[in-house]
Amino acid sequence: MPTVEPATVPLARSQRSGRPFGRGRDRWQELRGSDTGLLLLALVVGAGAGLGAVAFRWLVITFTHILSGHEDYSATGGAANPLVPWLGPWFVVLAPVVAGLVYGPLVHRFAREARGHGVPEVMYAVARRGGRIRPQVAGVKALASALCIGGGGSVGREGPIVQIGSALGSTVGRVVGAPESRMRVLVACGAAGGIAATFNAPLAGVFFAMELILTDFAARSFGMVVLSSVTASVIGRAALGNDPFLQLPTFTVEHSSQYLLFALLGVIAGFVGVAFTRVLYWIEDACDWAWRWPEWLRPAVGGLLLGTLLLVLPEMYGVGYPVLGSSVSGAYTTGFLLVLMLGKMLATSLSIGIGGSGGVFAPSLFIGAMLGSGFGQMLHGLAPGLSGPAGAYGLIGMGAVFAGAARAPITAVVIMFELTGEYSIILPLMTAIVLATGISHLVSRDSIYTLKLSRRGIDLGQHPHAAVLTTATVGEEMTPLGPAVPADLSLADSLSRVTETGVGQLVVVDEDGAFVGVLTSRTVAETLADGEHDLTRVGQVAEQLPILRTDQSLDDALDALDREDALALPVLAPDSAEPVGWLAHRQVLDVLRRAQRPPAP
Numbered sequence: 001m002p003t004v005e006p007a008t009v010p011l012a013r014s015q016r017s018g019r020p021f022g023r024g025r026d027r028w029q030e031l032r033g034s035d036t037g038l039l040l041l042a043l044v045v046g047a048g049a050g051l052g053a054v055a056f057r058w059l060v061i062t063f064t065h066i067l068s069g070h071e072d073y074s075a076t077g078g079a080a081n082p083l084v085p086w087l088g089p090w091f092v093v094l095a096p097v098v099a100g101l102v103y104g105p106l107v108h109r110f111a112r113e114a115r116g117h118g119v120p121e122v123m124y125a126v127a128r129r130g131g132r133i134r135p136q137v138a139g140v141k142a143l144a145s146a147l148c149i150g151g152g153g154s155v156g157r158e159g160p161i162v163q164i165g166s167a168l169g170s171t172v173g174r175v176v177g178a179p180e181s182r183m184r185v186l187v188a189c190g191a192a193g194g195i196a197a198t199f200n201a202p203l204a205g206v207f208f209a210m211e212l213i214l215t216d217f218a219a220r221s222f223g224m225v226v227l228s229s230v231t232a233s234v235i236g237r238a239a240l241g242n243d244p245f246l247q248l249p250t251f252t253v254e255h256s257s258q259y260l261l262f263a264l265l266g267v268i269a270g271f272v273g274v275a276f277t278r279v280l281y282w283i284e285d286a287c288d289w290a291w292r293w294p295e296w297l298r299p300a301v302g303g304l305l306l307g308t309l310l311l312v313l314p315e316m317y318g319v320g321y322p323v324l325g326s327s328v329s330g331a332y333t334t335g336f337l338l339v340l341m342l343g344k345m346l347a348t349s350l351s352i353g354i355g356g357s358g359g360v361f362a363p364s365l366f367i368g369a370m371l372g373s374g375f376g377q378m379l380h381g382l383a384p385g386l387s388g389p390a391g392a393y394g395l396i397g398m399g400a401v402f403a404g405a406a407r408a409p410i411t412a413v414v415i416m417f418e419l420t421g422e423y424s425i426i427l428p429l430m431t432a433i434v435l436a437t438g439i440s441h442l443v444s445r446d447s448i449y450t451l452k453l454s455r456r457g458i459d460l461g462q463h464p465h466a467a468v469l470t471t472a473t474v475g476e477e478m479t480p481l482g483p484a485v486p487a488d489l490s491l492a493d494s495l496s497r498v499t500e501t502g503v504g505q506l507v508v509v510d511e512d513g514a515f516v517g518v519l520t521s522r523t524v525a526e527t528l529a530d531g532e533h534d535l536t537r538v539g540q541v542a543e544q545l546p547i548l549r550t551d552q553s554l555d556d557a558l559d560a561l562d563r564e565d566a567l568a569l570p571v572l573a574p575d576s577a578e579p580v581g582w583l584a585h586r587q588v589l590d591v592l593r594r595a596q597r598p599p600a601p
Contacts (some may be wrong), residue, residue, distance in 0.1 A: 050194025063150025099151025155358020197236030270439025273404020340424025372397020475550030487539030517542025
């Protein structure tokens with residue numbers, strides 16, 4: 001009979017790794033399985049992120065020119081748009097509306113996760129989705145954020161470029177079928193490359209990715225992220241030049257006593273960072289409450305509110321780096337610096353609340369610069385010989401407010417060092433940033449990034465399956481009590497009962513059935529081994545273990561089991577002294593196993 005070849009069945013795509021079908025897996029085996037392959041992928045992602053950053057910068061400049069008639073309208077002081085001079089400065093009321101009419105439907109139709117500031121979505125993808133980000137996010141985010149910023153949205157470029165670079169890294173990982181552990185690294189490589197190319201700050205890109213995206217400083221991951229960041233930075237410098245994106249004054253510390261003033265600024269900056277976070281989400285909640293119409297129309301209608309604010313305070317148009325630089329250089333009065341600080345909080349919050357797309361990193365630097373410069377000017381007026389130049393406080397305030405909002409102290413120190421190139425900034429900067437971060441931890445549970453996820457019930461600090469332990473109760477998972485032994489029973493008579501129990505221990509009760517303690521097989525064996533305590537009563541050797549209640553969560557019960565290192569703990573009903581069951585580690589493991597089981601199709 002002729003030989004019949006078995007049918008070839010294509011391999012199913014792995015939900016965990018995103019591997020391609022059939023023989024395509026072998027094509028990428030070396031890339032996804034070896035350290036050399038991961039290195040090459042990091043280079044590819046870094047190059048892609050660098051090119052993406054260049055393209056995104058071009059899009060922002062192009063749309064800003066089209067919608068405002070200037071390269072950066074915030075520096076014009078409210079000039080007219082030369083393309084529509086007959087509107088005068090009133091064109092800023094319409095610019096956000098026109099931009100919103102374009103990017104609102106774009107985001108709503110193709111990638112709703114592109115709305116907002118982007119970094120929380122990347123953090124969630126790395127922590128909960130194995131680094132999987134939809135490929136179309138990169139293109140939609142680039143267009144939407146460029147339109148939003150070009151149309152006056154008072155947001156930053158870092159959130160979009162982090163999401164763009166991360167989407168590129170995730171797409172490369174999915175193409176080669178990389179496992180989850182490597183997908184996460186590639187996503188971090190994309191985020192680092194985007195930051196590095198956008199801000200000409202390769203070190204800041206690395207630490208942003210490691211501290212906020214991966215939350216891990218493993219040696220292999222660190223090396224790959226560094227390589228990606230350097231690659232992106234080289235491409236960015238070749239296309240955009242090697243000049244820093246901000247020209248800041250030279251920093252000096254003239255008196256040691258200034259460190260106390262920097263520390264005070266750090267404390268204030270910590271409260272301001274938290275205030276910015278709360279204002280941002282309060283206004284977003286207010287916009288959610290007020291809006292009753294289609295979501296795709298929300299950016300255009302909300303753009304009227306944003307445009308009105310820009311008409312009053314044109315310095316809020318777009319990212320606002322020229323205004324930031326002018327504030328540090330001493331171009332504004334103390335009162336106007338306060339107005340700019342509060343205005344930026346409101347404008348950024350409104351830009352995101354109406355459905356805009358952009359980051360909060362640059363706004364936090366802006367707010368910090370206004371706070372620090374105003375603080376420095378006030379001190380200079382009170383003690384000119386002691387306080388030093390006001391601009392120095394502006395630089396410190398930038399890093400401290402960002403640290404207070406994002407709780408990324410390493411990133412804050414590194415990026416401010418790269419922006420200034422001054423080693424003398426390190427000590428006062430570290431002082432202020434550490435204090436700002438500490439204050440933020442004291443007064444708020446979440447950062448500006450994690451709060452967005454916490455409001456959805458997502459805690460990145462908790463294992464995804466561990467959440468079930470907080471909802472499951474001891475009473476639901478305990479095992480039946482089995483026979484109890486009376487406290488007045490002799491130890492010798494209890495021997496047969498202990499050997500028959502499955503948990504190796506028995507509950508001891510008094511004559512009224514109330515809990516007395518626990519009799520373990522080890523206690524019985526050790527006591528009876530000398531042959532002299534056969535008549536010892538069970539109640540005399542019962543161990544006093546902690547008790548659990550049926551209405552307690554398994555999370556609390558697990559802590560008690562770990563503290564006592566017990567085989568099982570007795571369970572009592574609420575407000576009762578009578579034992580009703582046992583809880584052991586095995587029951588906790590059963591709950592976790594069920595949580596990990598994939599849902600039925």
